[in-house]
Amino acid sequence: MEYKGKAHKVGEHIDTDAIIPARFLVTSDAATLGEKCMSGLDPEWVKRVRPGDILVAGRNFGCGSSREHAPIAILGAGMPVVIGHSFARIFYRNAFNMGLLLMEVGDEVDKIRDGDELEIDAATGRIHDLTNGAEIVCPPLPKSMAAILARGGLVGYVKERLGDGR
Amino acid sequence: MPQTLAQKILQAHTDDTVERDGQIVQCRVSLVLANDITGPLAIKSFRGMGAKRVFDKDKIALVMDHFTPQKDIDSANQVLISRAFAQEQNITHYYEGGDCGVEHTLLPEQGLVGPGDLVIGADSHTCTYGGIGAFATGMGSTDIAAAMALGETWLKVPPTIRVNFTGVMPRWLRAKDLILLLIGTIGVDGALYKALEFGGPVIDALPVEGRLTMANMAIEAGGKVGLFAVDAQTRAYCAEHGHDPNHPGLIRDLAADAGAAYERVLDIDVTGQEPVVACPHLPSNVRPVSEVRDTPVQQVVIGSCTNGRISDMRDAAEVLRGRKVDKKVRCIVLPSTPTVWKQCLKEGLMEVFMDAGCIVGPCTCGPCLGGHTGILGDGERAVTTTNRNFKGRMGSLSSEVYLAGPLVAAASAVAGRIASPDAL
Structure with a gap:
C-alpha cells in the first residue's frame, strides 16, 4: 500500500482528549468524529486537513483514555497513516484494530517538517519526504499487527477466525 | 526462572510458556469490561465479527457510569444499545441505575475481580485492579469485542519496573501522593508498554483502597499494569467485601519471586515528604503543595475511580468537619458506588459534607472527563481527586485542572485556593 500526502505535525504527549474530547463520544460515526479531530488541541486544526494527508506526531502520541473514537476520528478526518516518535500502548492496539497504520520511527520523526509532502510505501516501511529529500525507514511491523492490518482491522481478523459461525 | 508478578499471573492464564519479556502470549480472560461510552462500539464490532454469543455471560461486565444518570438524549440512546445487548445475551453483570x-x-x-485474575476492559483505568493483585489492563472496544466473542486475547509480556516505597509515611501523605511522586519522577511515558510492580515497607502497610488508587494511575505513566502482591491487606479487603475465600488467587500469597529480573528498580523514600499536586496540563507536572499554594480555585471535585472510596470520603470529611467551603468555590462530592454512598450516610459523613456547603451528587464519572455534573468554564481552575489534567479535560480549553488527594482537595475547597490540610 502506498500513500502520498501533506504532513500535519503535532507535539509530544498528545492525549486522546486532544484528539477527540469526551463530550463528542456520544456517537461512533467516523465522519462526525472526524469533523472534531484534534479539536481538544485546536478546533480549527482539522480544517487544514485534506483526504490522504498524514499525521506526524512526537513522543507518546495517543496517551490517556482507551477510546477507540481517537483512531476513528483520525481516519474520519481522512488521514490513513500516523508517523510518530512513539505511541501510547492502548492507542497502538486500537489504531491497528481500526485499520489505521502507525509508523514508529523514534527521533527520525524530526526530519519531517510541518507541511512537507510525504510519500510512504507501507510494504517496505519507507517514508520519503519529497520536500526536503529525507528518507526514513520504519522497522517492520510485528507479525500479529501485520496480520490484523491485512484484514482491514481486528473485526475482519476475528470474523475469519469465527468462520464456524459461532 | 524467577518470575515477576506480571509474568507469574500471565503464566496462570496461558498455555504458552512465559519465557521472556516482549513475548506475545494468548491468554484466557477472567472478566471483560465495557462502559456506556465504549460498550456500543464493542457491540458494533462484535456484530461485525459475525459473533452470535458471548463466550460466557457471567464473565462480562457492562457498567453504565460515564454519562449517567443519562445527561442528554445521545448518551441515553447509547445506553439503550448496551441495555438491549445485555438483555439479548443474558449478561449477568449489567449495571445501570x-x-x-x-x-x-x-x-x-x-467481588467480580479478585487476586490473580486477568481482566481486560474498554477503559484505560482498568489497571486499577492491580491493587488487589489482578493483571488488568485497558484496551479499545474492538479488542474487547474480540475477547467477548473468544474469551481470550493476545498480550505482550511486559518488562517490569519495580518501585519500592520506603521510609516513614508522614501524617498528611496518602496513596495519591505516592503515585503522583512516581509519575513526576518517571514521566507520562516512563512506563510505556511496561508493568509497574510496587513494594517496600510503605506499600506493605498500605490498605487495598490506597493500592487501588495507585494502580489506577499506572496508565498515567504509560504503564500496562500496576501490580501489588497479594498479602494480608488483600485478604482483609477481600474478606470485607465478601469475595469467595476459595478464589484461586487467595489460596496462597501471590508475589514476585526473589531474583526476578527487573528492567529498572526505583526506591522512593517518603520520609518528610509533603503532599503534592499535579499541575496543568500533564499528570507528571508534580509539585509540592507549598510551591503552588494560594493559587485561587473555583471548583473542587472529590470522587472518581481514583479517589471515590470510603477511605477517601473519610479523609475529605476529616478536613471538612466543622469548616465551610469558601463562597467562591463549588465543592462537588461524588462517592463512587452506592455502597460507599450508604456507608458515608451511616458514618455521618454526608452531614459533614452538607454542613460544609458541598454539593453531594450521584455515583458517576461525570466531571472527571468533562462529561457533566461539574464542568469548568473559560479560565476556571479546579483541584480534583481524579486522574487526568490534560488541557480541556474537565471543560473549557482555557480551564485548568490540578490533581490531588482528598485531603488537599478538601483543604483547597475550604481555603478557596490550593492548600495543604495542615495549613488550615
Whole structure:
C-alpha cells in the first residue's frame, strides 16, 4: 500500500482528549468524529486537513483514555497513516484494530517538517519526504499487527477466525 | 526462572510458556469490561465479527457510569444499545441505575475481580485492579469485542519496573501522593508498554483502597499494569467485601519471586515528604503543595475511580468537619458506588459534607472527563481527586485542572485556593 500526502505535525504527549474530547463520544460515526479531530488541541486544526494527508506526531502520541473514537476520528478526518516518535500502548492496539497504520520511527520523526509532502510505501516501511529529500525507514511491523492490518482491522481478523459461525 | 508478578499471573492464564519479556502470549480472560461510552462500539464490532454469543455471560461486565444518570438524549440512546445487548445475551453483570457505580470501584467491591485474575476492559483505568493483585489492563472496544466473542486475547509480556516505597509515611501523605511522586519522577511515558510492580515497607502497610488508587494511575505513566502482591491487606479487603475465600488467587500469597529480573528498580523514600499536586496540563507536572499554594480555585471535585472510596470520603470529611467551603468555590462530592454512598450516610459523613456547603451528587464519572455534573468554564481552575489534567479535560480549553488527594482537595475547597490540610 502506498500513500502520498501533506504532513500535519503535532507535539509530544498528545492525549486522546486532544484528539477527540469526551463530550463528542456520544456517537461512533467516523465522519462526525472526524469533523472534531484534534479539536481538544485546536478546533480549527482539522480544517487544514485534506483526504490522504498524514499525521506526524512526537513522543507518546495517543496517551490517556482507551477510546477507540481517537483512531476513528483520525481516519474520519481522512488521514490513513500516523508517523510518530512513539505511541501510547492502548492507542497502538486500537489504531491497528481500526485499520489505521502507525509508523514508529523514534527521533527520525524530526526530519519531517510541518507541511512537507510525504510519500510512504507501507510494504517496505519507507517514508520519503519529497520536500526536503529525507528518507526514513520504519522497522517492520510485528507479525500479529501485520496480520490484523491485512484484514482491514481486528473485526475482519476475528470474523475469519469465527468462520464456524459461532 | 524467577518470575515477576506480571509474568507469574500471565503464566496462570496461558498455555504458552512465559519465557521472556516482549513475548506475545494468548491468554484466557477472567472478566471483560465495557462502559456506556465504549460498550456500543464493542457491540458494533462484535456484530461485525459475525459473533452470535458471548463466550460466557457471567464473565462480562457492562457498567453504565460515564454519562449517567443519562445527561442528554445521545448518551441515553447509547445506553439503550448496551441495555438491549445485555438483555439479548443474558449478561449477568449489567449495571445501570441504583446498583451502578464507577466501574473500577464497583467491580472489586462487588467481588467480580479478585487476586490473580486477568481482566481486560474498554477503559484505560482498568489497571486499577492491580491493587488487589489482578493483571488488568485497558484496551479499545474492538479488542474487547474480540475477547467477548473468544474469551481470550493476545498480550505482550511486559518488562517490569519495580518501585519500592520506603521510609516513614508522614501524617498528611496518602496513596495519591505516592503515585503522583512516581509519575513526576518517571514521566507520562516512563512506563510505556511496561508493568509497574510496587513494594517496600510503605506499600506493605498500605490498605487495598490506597493500592487501588495507585494502580489506577499506572496508565498515567504509560504503564500496562500496576501490580501489588497479594498479602494480608488483600485478604482483609477481600474478606470485607465478601469475595469467595476459595478464589484461586487467595489460596496462597501471590508475589514476585526473589531474583526476578527487573528492567529498572526505583526506591522512593517518603520520609518528610509533603503532599503534592499535579499541575496543568500533564499528570507528571508534580509539585509540592507549598510551591503552588494560594493559587485561587473555583471548583473542587472529590470522587472518581481514583479517589471515590470510603477511605477517601473519610479523609475529605476529616478536613471538612466543622469548616465551610469558601463562597467562591463549588465543592462537588461524588462517592463512587452506592455502597460507599450508604456507608458515608451511616458514618455521618454526608452531614459533614452538607454542613460544609458541598454539593453531594450521584455515583458517576461525570466531571472527571468533562462529561457533566461539574464542568469548568473559560479560565476556571479546579483541584480534583481524579486522574487526568490534560488541557480541556474537565471543560473549557482555557480551564485548568490540578490533581490531588482528598485531603488537599478538601483543604483547597475550604481555603478557596490550593492548600495543604495542615495549613488550615
